[in-house]
Amino acid sequence: MTKVVLFVIPIILGTFYVFGRLQRRYTQMMQEAVASANQIATERFSNVRTVRMLVAEKKEQAAYIERMMEIWRISKLEGIARGAMFGGFQFTGYFAMTVVLYYGSSLIGQGLLTYGDLSSFCLYAVFCATSLGNLSNFYTELMKGLGASSRLFELKNRVPAIPLTGGIKAEHLIGEIHFESVAFAYPNREESPIFTDINLKIPAGKITAVVGPSGSGKSTLAQLILRLYDPDQGRITVDGVDLKEYDPSWWRRQIGTVSQEPVLFSTTIWNNIAYGAEKAEEVENGRVQQAAQQSNSLEFIHDFPDGFQTLVGELGSSMLSGGQKQRIAIARALIMNPRILVMDEATSALDATSEYLVRQALSKLLANSHQTVLIIAHRLSTIKHADQIAVLDKGTIVELGTFEDLMRIEDGVFKKLVEKQTIGWREDSF
Numbered sequence: 492m493t494k495v496v497l498f499v500i501p502i503i504l505g506t507f508y509v510f511g512r513l514q515r516r517y518t519q520m521m522q523e524a525v526a527s528a529n530q531i532a533t534e535r536f537s538n539v540r541t542v543r544m545l546v547a548e549k550k551e552q553a554a555y556i557e558r559m560m561e562i563w564r565i566s567k568l569e570g571i572a573r574g575a576m577f578g579g580f581q582f583t584g585y586f587a588m589t590v591v592l593y594y595g596s597s598l599i600g601q602g603l604l605t606y607g608d609l610s611s612f613c614l615y616a617v618f619c620a621t622s623l624g625n626l627s628n629f630y631t632e633l634m635k636g637l638g639a640s641s642r643l644f645e646l647k648n649r650v651p652a653i654p655l656t657g658g659i660k661a662e663h664l665i666g667e668i669h670f671e672s673v674a675f676a677y678p679n680r681e682e683s684p685i686f687t688d689i690n691l692k693i694p695a696g697k698i699t700a701v702v703g704p705s706g707s708g709k710s711t712l713a714q715l716i717l718r719l720y721d722p723d724q725g726r727i728t729v730d731g732v733d734l735k736e737y738d739p740s741w742w743r744r745q746i747g748t749v750s751q752e753p754v755l756f757s758t759t760i761w762n763n764i765a766y767g768a769e770k771a772e773e774v775e776n777g778r779v780q781q782a783a784q785q786s787n788s789l790e791f792i793h794d795f796p797d798g799f800q801t802l803v804g805e806l807g808s809s810m811l812s813g814g815q816k817q818r819i820a821i822a823r824a825l826i827m828n829p830r831i832l833v834m835d836e837a838t839s840a841l842d843a844t845s846e847y848l849v850r851q852a853l854s855k856l857l858a859n860s861h862q863t864v865l866i867i868a869h870r871l872s873t874i875k876h877a878d879q880i881a882v883l884d885k886g887t888i889v890e891l892g893t894f895e896d897l898m899r900i901e902d903g904v905f906k907k908l909v910e911k912q913t914i915g916w917r918e919d920s921f
């Protein structure tokens with residue numbers, strides 16, 4: 492009888508093992524499916540106006556249902572596996588018990604076993620089976636936990652390619668940036684390099700405008716300056732020292748950035764502007780007001796009933812126009828009076844009046860600027876303020892000089908951009 496019981500134990504343990512692994516896999520699959528469904532829901536709900544404008548409600552509904560069906564499919568697989576395990580477990584247990592009872596009765600018939608021995612054997616076997624059942628629950632929960640946490644640990648153990656801190660913090664930054672034979676491709680598109688050989692000196696305290704056809708890598712240039720990526724070849728130096736030697740967080744704090752489509756957080760205008768400072772709670776009220784003034788925002792902020800305490804961002808973004816957002820982002824970049832300014836000029840989402848006000852803010856800023864400024868420029872009005880213009884095309888700087896220098900190049904890329912009105916299409920309104 493003991494042999495019968497010992498024979499079924501490996502079968503039960505084998506079932507546990509197989510099901511445990513399945514459970515782990517299904518938990519991972521379920522996590523991915525739920526994350527994907529949530530991603531769709533969050534993205535589409537936060538852009539519900541675009542969905543409505545493109546009459547894509549049905550399409551989005553179908554896409555969400557598809558993700559839900561995937562969750563349903565995985566749940567069914569998990570249910571079938573769980574059912575098969577418990578079914579198999581029960582079947583093996585009852586089968587073993589039947590064999591024990593049958594064999595035990597025949598032994599009783601032969602006078603080799605008493606009723607008492609058989610009942611106590613059965614009782615112990617049931618105790619063992621119940622404990623094994625409890626163990627199986629524990630094991631499947633453990634496997635579920637392992638499946639769920641493995642992705643978490645994977646993320647936790649990831650080491651960023653560029654550390655957050657560590658390196659030189661220069662006391663007197665002059666702010667001259669030099670690209671020396673820089674080649675770069677985004678890590679997820681190594682086969683199509685953005686830059687093959689960039690050589691560019693961005694002089695300290697001067698305004699450098701970068702222009703070029705759409706997709707030529709103007710924003711990428713700004714990302715390399717911010718050290719969001721490192722070049723694959725060549726190097727970027729700041730005041731003659733390789734950028735990699737500086738403390739990345741310290742370096743980014745020296746730079747005020749305004750991106751093409753700035754993001755505001757779901758909090759007050761005051762907090763959004765002060766966010767640019769290292770310790771937002773220590774920023775003086777006067778400094779916030781000054782940054783708002785410099786960016787042409789003060790007037791419209793005062794027009795709101797709650798002034799600087801007006802809620803913006805995800806919760807209240809509808810209250811701000813594209814141009815107002817852009818001007819708040821300029822104020823946020825200016826709050827710490829950064830040594831270097833990197834600006835990606837807005838090309839979209841601005842109506843003529845907002846655009847005019849943003850350009851006026853930028854022009855005022857650039858005209859009085861003593862900072863090193865790199866501006867990704869789309870308009871003549873901005874470009875004309877520049878001390879030098881770098882023209883990006885096909886992975887390299889093809890032309891460099893002042894506006895007049897570049898307009899003198901026959902068949903030049905810059906001249907063509909101006910003539911095709913890719914640059915400066917609203918110059919007259921300024």
Ligand SMILES: Nc1ncnc2c1ncn2[C@@H]1O[C@H](COP(=O)(O)OP(=O)(O)OP(=O)(O)O)[C@@H](O)[C@H]1O
Nearest residue numbers: 677679680685703704705706707708709710711712
């Ligand atoms: N994170 C990324 N991963 C992979 N490729 C990217 C990434 N960001 C941009 N690219 C690609 O790099 C190229 C250059 O993009 P970038 O945004 O620097 O161009 P741009 O000159 O600023 O364009 P635009 O004037 O239209 O804003 C484009 O082909 C773009 O598709």
